[in-house]
Amino acid sequence: MDDLKNPPIAYSCYYTRHREGEQFVREHVFSYQISGTLTVNTGDAEHISREGDFRFIKRNQLLKFVKQPGEQGVFKSLSIYLDQATLKDLARDLGIENPKNHVEAEKVIPLPERPLFKSFMDSLLPYVHSETPINYQLALLKQREALLILLQAHPELKDILFDFSAPGKIDxxxxxxxxxxxxxxxxxxxxxxxxxxxxxxxxxxxxxxxxxxxxxxxxxxxxxxxxxxxxxxxxxxxxxxxxxxxxxxxxxxxxxxxxxxxxxxx
Missing domain, CATH: 1.10.10.60 (Homeodomain-like)
Known part of the structure; x- marks a missing residue:
């Protein structure tokens, strides 16, 4: 069985101290804030996620972050990355032949709480707590499940998810x-x-x-x-x-x- 070199499921957990830094977001990310607070600055806006919040982060962007533990002294978040190869496979299976290019959208999109979101994130916890890396085929299934849940709850994300273009020339x-x-x-x-x-x-x-x-x-x-x-x-x-x-x-x-x-x- 093949395991992923870079697993698409990311679990972040810090105690007592806050963490800050920056990163380049290469792929779309669907995330859940389990505890504590995440503050994200995209250069033109600041977004705050608190305990129980869900968020969608658009790919191809720079951001700074501050991870602040909550009242219990713990910061926890759970994310799944939605890579382009998986999205292209799903677009083909769904018959999406001419996806839009260069879709303008918010870089960080807060998502209202839904039962499906919470149950999905809970289903990822056994993978992040396991000593054995997630199997490649299982990872693909979890990515596809995340995408189908997002599309069912927020059909308007379709144009963002299936925009496979590189960044266009801008100001x-x-x-x-x-x-x-x-x-x-x-x-x-x-x-x-x-x-x-x-x-x-x-x-x-x-x-x-x-x-x-x-x-x-x-x-x-x-x-x-x-x-x-x-x-x-x-x-x-x-x-x-x-x-x-x-x-x-x-x-x-x-x-x-x-x-x-x-x-x-x-």
Whole structure:
């Protein structure tokens, strides 16, 4: 029996401390918040999921997250990823021959509670608590079950789920001003704006009159300065939020640009 190298079922559990970070969401995700609170920032909106909430996260996007334990000191969430291969197989079986492309939709969609959602998520728990990895064929069945449940409860998700297109070419300036704080490689920014890396760099320098790396550092430092000086936030809480990998690099770049260490602004 073949097991998945990257299982589509993800169980997140943290005790006492909160966790924060960012990620690129490559595939659609159907999630259930078991306990605690998840705050997701997509660059242009903030979404909060509390205990008992269900959500659908659209693929091909960047997001920052904060996982906060609840009153019992535990954060738990359960998700199933809906990959493109499974969706294409289902589209073929359902006779969907001409799916729409570039469907505009909210990046994170709250889903009203339904009995089917809860029973489905409960059925995943034995898999995440088992010491044996989920069998590949069983994983496919659970993915298909999730998709059919979503389509039955929310038929309007059909155009989003069966949109197999790559990101189209979009307004580069608007996108970067919304997403500069995400610490990802330039090729990821290029892909999400519908460009090759070479075209992205050429368009970027034409619009911003400087290289992407230089502009990103300046823009992140400007935002950090604002958050520290005007909002009273601590440098240790700002550097990740604005796209820096570590505090020492952030402090060095900040002092080089402003002539003062970020801690002196507090």
């Amino acid at each position: 580069l300036e608007a996108f970067m001003n919304k997403n500069f704080q995400f610490n990802v490689h330039l090729d990821r920014f290029a892909y999400l704006t519908g460009r090759s890396l070479a075209t992205f760099k050429r368009d970027f320098e034409r619009i911003f009159k400087m290289s992407p790396s230089k502009w990103l550092q300046q823009r992140r430092l400007q935002e950090a300065h604002y958050l520290i000086a005007e909002k009273g936030k601590a440098p240790s809480n700002v550097y990740l939020q604005t796209g820096f990998e570590n505090l020492s690099h952030f402090s060095f770049a900040f002092k080089k640009m402003y002539g003062i260490s970020p801690s002196r602004l507090v």
